[in-house]
Amino acid sequence: MSETPQLENIPEDTGKGLSNGMDTKQKEELELAAVYVSDAQHNRNIFFETQPQAVRLYLLYNHWLLVVLLYFFIIVNLLLAVVEQPVLLPVPTWASMLVELVCLSVFSGRLVHYAKVIPRDKFWKDPKNLCILVILLLTLVDMIIYGALKATDIYSVRWSRVFRPLLLVNFTEGRQLRRAFRSIRNALPQILSVFLLFIFSILIFSLMALKLFGKRGLKTNSGKPYFTNFLEIVFDLYVLVTTANSPDIMMPAYNASSFFAVFFVIFILINTYIFMSVFLAVVYNNYKKYLKEEVRQLVRTKRHKMVRAFAILQERREGLEEPVVSHASWNQLVRLVQADLSHAHRELLWSVADQHNQGYIGKLAFVQLADLLNIQVIAVKSRPHPLQRWSPSLYLSTPSRWLCRAVQHRVFVMVYDVIILVNAVFIGLDEEDPLIRNSEWFFLALYLLEILLKLYAMEPRAFYSRHNFWNWFDTIIIVSALVATIINTAMTSVGGYSSRQILDIVFTLRVLRLIRVVDSIKRFRVIINTLIKIGPTMLTFAQLIIVVYYIFAMVGMELFQGRIQFFDSDSPGKHSCGNPALQDSSFAQLNYCKNNFNNVVSSFILLVELTVVNQCGFTAVTHPSARLFFILFHIIVVIIIINIFVAFVLEAFFVEYTLEKSLLHTSLEKRIQELGVAQDDLGPPNLVDAMETTDNNLRTGEPQTRLMFKISSTRYRTVDSLLQRMFEADLDPEDFGGEDDPEESSNFNFSNPVFSSI
Amino acid sequence: MSETPQLENIPEDTGKGLSNGMDTKQKEELELAAVYVSDAQHNRNIFFETQPQAVRLYLLYNHWLLVVLLYFFIIVNLLLAVVEQPVLLPVPTWASMLVELVCLSVFSGRLVHYAKVIPRDKFWKDPKNLCILVILLLTLVDMIIYGALKATDIYSVRWSRVFRPLLLVNFTEGRQLRRAFRSIRNALPQILSVFLLFIFSILIFSLMALKLFGKRGLKTNSGKPYFTNFLEIVFDLYVLVTTANSPDIMMPAYNASSFFAVFFVIFILINTYIFMSVFLAVVYNNYKKYLKEEVRQLVRTKRHKMVRAFAILQERREGLEEPVVSHASWNQLVRLVQADLSHAHRELLWSVADQHNQGYIGKLAFVQLADLLNIQVIAVKSRPHPLQRWSPSLYLSTPSRWLCRAVQHRVFVMVYDVIILVNAVFIGLDEEDPLIRNSEWFFLALYLLEILLKLYAMEPRAFYSRHNFWNWFDTIIIVSALVATIINTAMTSVGGYSSRQILDIVFTLRVLRLIRVVDSIKRFRVIINTLIKIGPTMLTFAQLIIVVYYIFAMVGMELFQGRIQFFDSDSPGKHSCGNPALQDSSFAQLNYCKNNFNNVVSSFILLVELTVVNQCGFTAVTHPSARLFFILFHIIVVIIIINIFVAFVLEAFFVEYTLEKSLLHTSLEKRIQELGVAQDDLGPPNLVDAMETTDNNLRTGEPQTRLMFKISSTRYRTVDSLLQRMFEADLDPEDFGGEDDPEESSNFNFSNPVFSSI
Structure with missing residues (x-):
């Protein structure tokens, strides 16, 4: 799984290691080149020092274990909010402070390590x-103040918690996140124009509403005067844009006269439909524009790194003007960069790079290596089935073959689709009926049988290879359901009662099983595949949302904590959410009391609700200016981030619909076809055929192992390669990142992207 | 204003009319060519017969008066719903039937006319x-049945009303609307895939919700069992996707355990955010794809028509291989096509077409004519101010000139922006205060003064030229406000009371005045201009929405009419909306009773509300299957039409942001510059400078009239030209619509687009 070059482990599958016949200097140079290639492959953008010592330190810095450790501590640091004031899980203050100190020291260590790597x-x-340093210092100061005040029992605020998510952004690994933030920041001026116009429109409508409705003595449903205070109107109309208070806000005027509906219809048309579309258009356009610029720079940096690696490995050949890289050094390099690549796979990549079979490649072909490594090629070892090894005559007998064929037949899939649908009906029926309850065992048995049959027909390692998402999904769901059902039955028969939690899990697993049917319908598979492809990039947005949510949750908890109480039982406070201001308000009547900022979990859930529909009964219990909090949240999350998310999904779908495969991709695919090692793209590895072809080898007693290749349908190994793909049409393949002027270009290419946190 | 060729009126501004020195044959041919050009210019696509008699009939068919008449009667026909059952304005049945008969006969007449025009x-x-014929016949049958049943006092349904909006679609003039419908129909298969997947996802979540929450004995806020009926759950979760019942639907589960919020968060993430984005992506992509195909066909048809016109007018010249069209016949043609074009304007267009000043043009240049006529060139007659004619010495005196300069100065605009802002504050203040009430006169006087000053500084006809939107806006608003305020004051002082209606108008006008400030801020002007540019195309969507709303309103009125009553006063029925099923329901408590289908106006308003937020308390009073009505409405209006609208706005904004001017446009602009008749693009015509240059001519006593040209900022005269502009990059300028194979191509190009109405 390690994606960084291995220092110690020399690949075992090669006869001659790196150390043989190579002096230290050469080895160090090769290592440096490997680091460049690896950086290019993963789009790392760190200007490390090139002394051998520093390179090793740098390799350690990129080691996956350290990166995982860093993320682990960032998550722990973020999760501290659960045990801090306002408390969800009571933990002594000293314990949470201790954990935080550990986190801080890990972050400091990482920063020091980074400082040693770069000049x-x-x-x-x-x-x-600097941002990380300041955050660490501020947190330390805050902790000291808080501890001191806590010791003297003075109420104090842990204000530095707001900065925690910024660590996620500012550590070097948060590249995608930083890029998203940068794109947003760059798009802001344009968005601001539209936003000002939008606010102007709301102000004009508010003034008109004040004039039209203010003097009519209308009452809202709760008996308050309707549209008499200008600022209230502005806020109400802003909320109307989010459609949260539609049609409530319109009803008093509409009840007074049908004619007034025109005002609201025009308002919604202009503000909700036209302005929101314009926001999307502006956000989309700007985001795309800046993202394209970023990706262009990314690609140039990548090529520049590859050129550096090339410069290290290059050698002169007679009769050639341009320097080249030999097959041998290329091989050593790739082995160092990606140790888990099989020999055959490496040879395949080489044959793509060295198209004319010359034994060396030029700069242009060498530079492609980083992209080539990013194309996910699945190597399937076409091995005979273990049963075949164990008893060839039985496994290859006619009934056995017939069974294998039947399992791989279309009808088999259809039969199981029907079984799933029948199962769905049974799940929907009342499980009180013993017949239906026991039918579960029957279906479980059927599903288990399916898996076993498939395992019989297919080589187990091929069946459970990494890219067979649905096979893994099936097996995990079925086995968990089996275990949970057995536990549940055991508990029921022993204790006479069934645990609600285990039942929940059983039910959930039962329903999840049904999802499988999607995979067998082709028109769905296309959409699902696109969604799976853009899935990893969606994680960037998830991080973005978490950063924003966390900050708002921290601020919200300080502002609104304890104002609204949730009472589980029928306590007297239930009808006012524990706050007299909400007595008999619709907020309390609708049982919204649990939507509060009293702890970090309910804060996050409330923020999700605010994202969906900006309902803010909250403002009744605080100063009116607290509305700014909700408006700000709406602007940042709904108008900007959600729009960027929509823009991204749109763009990704367009790419899927319109773009053909990249040149490199095609040439790789062609090569695989030419070499006759193509793995059939349809369905699971067709091992029956493979068996037939290996029949002849059976006499030797040693079934042959064949390696087949297939390009994964999730073509992009990293988020960056998807982005690069999106804007590929605009990138110049000959642009090597301004190598002619190394001084200038190195400044340009290796400039660390600036992200000012506040 | 007539945009179709004039038959009788021979342009007056030319010395030699068409009849001079031309035989009838030539004249008829010229007329035919003019019809082709006019059809190409307005993208008409009717395969008319080419006999002179038929051409005249065809010209009559396209006459703007007949088209306006047709639209008038279509609107009258649609408005009949106001006076029909369920009644809004009581009108005797015979009267509405009579009006409908008149409408039907007008439609029949139009159809017969069309039948005479084409083969x-x-x-x-x-x-x-056929569709129109069937609708007319069905309507007639329905009217007879209804009349007969009405006479015998049997309740009957006017079911044919549902077809009325389809007339809007099927008459030849509804090209854009038809195209939109066609694009939607073509995109349906793809949308269906996503929709099925989306429904599958909702079903899976519903099943899981049933299993997780059904057995816990939870209660909704109104005390009903929570999530126990599968179909109810499906509906509730579908509504949750529209965010209408968030967070109500989640609260019972969330109150039971915070953990269950995860279910809803995942549901909203997948269905509301991801699926809705995918819908937008699919709708956008398909709509664009088919629209592009449509526009390509449109352009080919247009070019083919221009080629036909060329074939009629062409003549052979010595030394030229290709046939050409001479300046003279071109002139006659353009005069016939667009009679209101001035001589200078025509010469300008000719100079663009005949770039090398040869006196004739080839086919390629000729074909451009239709597009050339569609570029909106504003001819401004640079006439001296009337006051200058009346008293040159006074108007051209130093103080007068200084005044003119001051009015056109930036500071003047800024002073009035400040006045507007102060005015806004005064409007917001309470008008009970006599000081503030009287300040209105002061502000009115200031605004009047502004208009008078501008009229003093600028030539009135230039000031009120057609493209000066804001000048017209200002004047109309100010004069109406003046009139309304005077009437209001008069009524107050005479009768001692002020009419609420007039006050409403006064207030509205006062606030609308403030909008003016937008025009003086440059960053806003860009956005507003883009919106104004795409405005006409938005009307197509308005028609689309009206067609769909009308059908749903008619069906909804038959299904739900009278189920919910609105009581103005505090009658006993108020708390149940007149329906026992709604007694104490939140629908009645929130005072939603006026949201009903009892007449056509409230139906439309309810449908708007359903578009914004799909709240359907309605389903409480009818059979559960009535929910299908609301789900269907949501699918058609929100998922399809609104998404197409958003897609269109996005595309239009991208075009504005990214596309440069078209080649033709640029060459026209260049020509205007070269000829030195360019009107300054910034601000109103700068007449002070014009005055200075005409100074020298004053001695002759006859101030010179100069014609200046400017390309309008609303560059597209028609919706089609905007669309053509959008996809211009993909159109081949040399593609003449397959003229080589006239038989085949005429079939292809003139095929009337098919629209099956049901």
Whole structure:
């Protein structure tokens, strides 16, 4: 799983290791080149020092274990909110402080490590590092103040918690997240224009509403005067844009006269439909524009790194003007960069790079290596079935073959689709009926049988290879359901009662099983595949949302904590959510009391609700200015981030619909076809055929192992390669990142992207 | 204003009329060519017969008066719903029936006219005509049945009303609307895939909700069992996707355990955010794809028509291989096509077409004519101010000139922006205060002064030229406000009371005045201009929405009419909306009773509300299957039409942001510059400078009239030209619509687009 070059482990599958016949200098150079290639492959953008010592430190810095450790501690640091004031899980203050100190020291260690890797002046020029430093210092100061005040029993606020999510942004690994933030920041001026116009429109409508309705003595449903205070109107109309209070806000006027509906219809048309579309258009256009610029720079940086690696490995050949890289050094390099690549796979990549079979490649072909490594090629070892090894005559007998064929037949899939649908009906029926309850065992048995049959027909390692999402999904769901059902039955028969939690899990697993049917319908598979492809990039948006939610949750908890109480039983406070201001309000009547900022979990859920529909009964219990909190949240999350998310999904779908495969991709695919090692793209590996072809080898007693290749349908190994794909048409393949002017270009290419956190 | 060629009126501004020195044959040919050009210019697509008699009939068919008449009667026909059952304005049945008969006969007449214009076999092959015929017949049958049943006092349904909006679609003039419908129909298969997947997802979530929450004995806020009926759950979760019942639907589960919020958060993430984005992506992509195909066909048809016109006018010249059109015949043609074009304007267009000043143009240049005529060139007659004619010495004196300069100065605009803002504050203040009430006169006087000053500085006809939107806006608003305020004051002082209606108008006008400030801020002007540019196309969507709303309103009135009553006063029925099923329901408590289908106006308003937020308390009073009505409405209006609207706005904004001017446009602009007749693009015509240059001519006593040109900022005269602009990059300028194979191509190009109405 390691994606960084291995230092110690020399691949075992090669006869000659790296150390043989190579002096230290050469080895160090090769390592440096491997680091460049690896950086290019993963779009790392760190200007490390090139002394052998520093390179090793840098490799350690990129080691997956350290990165995982960093993320683990960032998550722990974020999760501290659960045990802090306002408390969800009571934990002594000293314990949470201790954990936080550990986190801080890990972050400091990481920062020091980074400082050792890159030149000193680069380190201090980078706002990211300064930002982390300031955050660490502020947190420390806050902790000391808080601890001191806590010790003297004075109420104090842990204000530095707001900065925690910024660590997620500012550590070097948050590249995608930083890029998203940068794109948003760059798009802001344009968005601001539209936003001002939008606010102007709301102000004009509010003034008109004040004039039209203010003097009529209308009452809202709760008996308050309707549309008499200008600022209230502005807020109400802003909320109307989000459609949260439609049609409530319109009803008093509409009840007074049908004619007034015109006002609201025009308002909604202009503000909800036209302005929101314009927001999407502006956000989309700007986001795309800046993202394209970012990706262009990314690609140039990547090529520049590959050129550096090339410069290290290059050699002169007689009769050739341009320097080249030999097959041998290329091989050593790739082995160092990606140790888990099989020999055959490496040879395949080489044959794509060295199209004319010359034994060396030029710069252009070498530079492609990073992209080539990013195309996900699945190597399937076409091995004979273990049963075949164990008893060839039985496994290859006619009934056995017939069974294998039947399992791979279309009808088999259809039969199981029907079984799933029947199962769905049974799930929907009342499980009180013993017949239906016991039918569960029957269906479980059927599903287990399906898996076993498939395992019989297919080589187990091929069946459970990494890219067979649905096979894994099936097996995990079925086995868990089996275990949970057995536990549940055991508990029922022993204790006479069934645990609600286990039942929940059983039911959930039972329903999830039904999802499988999607995979067998082709028109659905296309959409699902696109969604799975853009899935990893959606995670960037998830991070973005979490950063924003976390900040708002922290601020919200300080502002609104305890104002609204949730009472589980029928306590007297239930009808006012524990706050007299909400007595008999619709907020309390609708039982919304649990939507509060009293702890970090309910804060997050409330923020999700605010994202969906900006309902803010909250403002009744606080100063009117608290509405600014909700409006700000709406602007940032709904108008900007959700629109960017929509823009991204749109763009990704367009790419899927319109773009053909990239040139590199096609040439790789062609090569696989030419070499006759193509794995059939349809369905699971067709091992029956493979068996037939290996029949002849059976006499030797040693079934042959064949390696088949297939390009994964999730073509993009990383988010960056999807982005690069999106804007590929606009990128110049000959642009090597301005190598002619190394001084200038290195400044340009390796400049660490600036992200000012506040 | 007439945009169709004039038959009788021979342009007066030319010395030699068409009849001079031309035989009838030539004249008829010229007329035919003019019809082709006019059809190409307005993208008409009617295969008329080419006999002179038929051409005249065809010209009559396209006469703007007849078209306006047709639309008038279509609107009257649609408005009949106001006076029909369920009645809004009581009108005797015989009267409404009579009006409907008149409408029907007008439609029949139009259809007969059309039948005479085009060949008989074409007429019967066109589903549009058959559709109109069927609708007319069905309506007649319905009227007879209804009349007969009405006479015998049996309740009957006017079911044919549902077809009325289809007339809007099927008459030849509804091209854009038809195209939109066609694009939607073509995109349906793809949308269906996503929709099925979306429904599958909702079903799975519903099943899981049933299993998770059904057995817990939870209660909704109104005390009903929570999530126990599968179909109810499906409906509730569908509504949750529209965010209408968020967070109500979640609260019982959330109150039971915070953990269950995860279910709803995942549901909203998948269905509301991801699926809705995918819908937008699919709708956008398909709509664009089919629209592009449509526009491509449109352009080919247009070019083909221009080629036909060229074939009629062409003549052979010595030394030229290709046939050409001479300046003279071109002139006659353009005069016939667009009679209101001035001589200078025509010469300008000729100079663009005949770039090398040869006196004739080839086919390529000729074909451009239709597009050239569609570029909106504003001819401004640079006339001296009337006051200058009346008293040159006074108007051209130093103080007068200084005044003119001051009025056109930036500071003048800024002073009035400040006045507007102060005025806004005064409007917001309470008008009970006599000081503030009287300040209105002061502000009115200031605004009047502004208009008078501008009229003093600018030539009135230039000031009120057609493209000066804001000048017209200002004047109309101010004068109406003046009139309304005077009437209001008079009424107050005479009768001692002020009419609420007039006050409403006064207030509205006062607030609308403030909008003016937008025009003086540049960053807003860009956005507003884009919106104004795409405005006409938005009307197509308005028609689309009206067709769909009308059908749903008619069906809804038959289904739900009278189920919910609205009581103005505090009658006993108020708390149940007159329906026992709604007694104490939140629908009645929130005072939603006026949201009903009891007449056509409230139906439309309810449908708008359903578009914004799909709240359907309605389903409480009818059979559960009535929910299908609301779900269907949501699918058609929100998922399809609103998404197409958003897609269109996005596309239009992208075009504005990214596309440069078209080639033709640029060459026209260049020509205007070269000829030195360019009107400054910034602000109103700068007449002070014009005055200075005409100074020298004053001695002759006859101030010179100069004609200046400017390309309108609303560059597209028609919706089609905007669409053509959008996809211009994909259109081949040399593609003449397959002229080589006239038989085949005429079939292809003139095929009337099929629209099956049901």
